[in-house]
Amino acid sequence: MRRPAVRHTRIAVSGAAVLGLALSATACGGGASAGGGKQELNGQNVTVAGVWTGVEQQNFKKVLDAFSQKTGAKVSFTSTGDNVSTVIGSQVEGGNAPDVVMVPQVGVLQQFAKKGWLAPLSPAVSAAADQNYAKVWKDYGTVGKTYYGLYFKASHKSTVWYSPEAYSQAGVKPAKTYDEMLKSGRTLSDSGLPAFAVAGEAGWPLTDWFENIYLSQAGQEKYDKLAAHKIPWTDPSVVKALTALGKLFSDKNLVAGGGSGALRTDFPESVQQVFGPNPKAASVYEGDFVSALVTDELHKQVGKDAKFYPFPAVDGGKAPVVSGGDAAVVLKAGKNKKAGMELVKYLASPEAASVWAKAGGYISPNKKVPADAYHDEVTRNAAQSLTDAGNSVRFDMSDQAPAAFGGTQGAGEWKLLQDFLRDPSDPAATASKLEAAAAKAYGK
Numbered sequence: 001m002r003r004p005a006v007r008h009t010r011i012a013v014s015g016a017a018v019l020g021l022a023l024s025a026t027a028c029g030g031g032a033s034a035g036g037g038k039q040e041l042n043g044q045n046v047t048v049a050g051v052w053t054g055v056e057q058q059n060f061k062k063v064l065d066a067f068s069q070k071t072g073a074k075v076s077f078t079s080t081g082d083n084v085s086t087v088i089g090s091q092v093e094g095g096n097a098p099d100v101v102m103v104p105q106v107g108v109l110q111q112f113a114k115k116g117w118l119a120p121l122s123p124a125v126s127a128a129a130d131q132n133y134a135k136v137w138k139d140y141g142t143v144g145k146t147y148y149g150l151y152f153k154a155s156h157k158s159t160v161w162y163s164p165e166a167y168s169q170a171g172v173k174p175a176k177t178y179d180e181m182l183k184s185g186r187t188l189s190d191s192g193l194p195a196f197a198v199a200g201e202a203g204w205p206l207t208d209w210f211e212n213i214y215l216s217q218a219g220q221e222k223y224d225k226l227a228a229h230k231i232p233w234t235d236p237s238v239v240k241a242l243t244a245l246g247k248l249f250s251d252k253n254l255v256a257g258g259g260s261g262a263l264r265t266d267f268p269e270s271v272q273q274v275f276g277p278n279p280k281a282a283s284v285y286e287g288d289f290v291s292a293l294v295t296d297e298l299h300k301q302v303g304k305d306a307k308f309y310p311f312p313a314v315d316g317g318k319a320p321v322v323s324g325g326d327a328a329v330v331l332k333a334g335k336n337k338k339a340g341m342e343l344v345k346y347l348a349s350p351e352a353a354s355v356w357a358k359a360g361g362y363i364s365p366n367k368k369v370p371a372d373a374y375h376d377e378v379t380r381n382a383a384q385s386l387t388d389a390g391n392s393v394r395f396d397m398s399d400q401a402p403a404a405f406g407g408t409q410g411a412g413e414w415k416l417l418q419d420f421l422r423d424p425s426d427p428a429a430t431a432s433k434l435e436a437a438a439a440k441a442y443g444k
Helices: 054-071 084-094 106-114 123-132 135-140 164-170 178-190 204-218 220-227 236-249 258-262 267-275 290-297 337-347 350-359 377-388 412-422 427-442
Strands: 022-025 045-050 074-079 100-103 150-156 159-162 283-285 307-310 322-331
Touching (some): 045 337, 054 074, 100 106, 123 135, 123 150, 135 150, 150 350, 164 178, 178 236, 204 220, 204 322, 204 412, 220 236, 236 427, 267 283, 412 427
Antiparallel strands (some): 100 322
């Protein structure tokens, strides 16, 4: 999420929920609207909610500003914090639902659809998705046979970020395989820095670690089955992936502060431990959104002070491409569904994605976004890697699960993988606990 993301997705995880903080985007000038006319939404209000805070929220506001300039609509954004399901549920029941929600988890999107809260996206949005996106993204936004969610922001969650200076001093290079990554990590430790800062405090980064290993080891078919709980978490493939992950978690030379230290480290701090003024680790695994913290919070140069390499292949499998993302949905209970649908139509355009791409800390699953729209070469390469993967991209598994299992702080997969980080000695026992929690959340 990340989780902030995110889970997953996400920098948003690091910020406190700012309920009630509205960022308004007001009309300021003429121009063609998202629907092709001039200022056709002039004077109308559109309310939007999503998990984003801080830098992400400010950059999304720029997109809303651009929509406002095109259409004349006034747009306000409110952060839900990480518990988007709970917050939106309360707003729907209370009669003050937003028009559009940026949903960070497939499981939550499916939950909203099954509750009957979502309006099907218009034929115009569907056509734009067919033209601009790989089919897999539309599939993840579809429940049953109805298209509800347009993926506007994606994250490339198969990127390992590292300090070129630390790697150079230790004489190591970006790894091609997982075993090579562990081996070079021990060399880094011998040179004075642990290999990895691990953000264990939230839980969602740990699910991302597991998912990359599992996708590479077990393959796409098994990944899809586990994501849908069509095979149990006690399957030998899960135990095998946990065993591989345990090789990292159990080695204090590889994890800054060991498991106990990692459990006290949130996501922004994990990035700071690598790229801050007093480095405590040489690498941090997480999504492309690491770049926003490096640039905006630590004032370092991506591509020079911070680089990434693809998450390496595990046990002879293919290098994984795991993604997360935020989908725009329209709520039936919103007061301005028509204008909300126009906003989603705008978000499906390369133009809208280019606004945030220019600001940085963002990649789009929209394959029509020009390469030169991206803030820097490193982000451009991450975006191209994601879109080049086409339909082989696999969405963050925990984001596909019911929130009780895959997206809740202190519960389900997040907590059980935190427990595993604390003591990775029994992968089979952890798999059994994961299956018990999954079965309960999926109602099996």
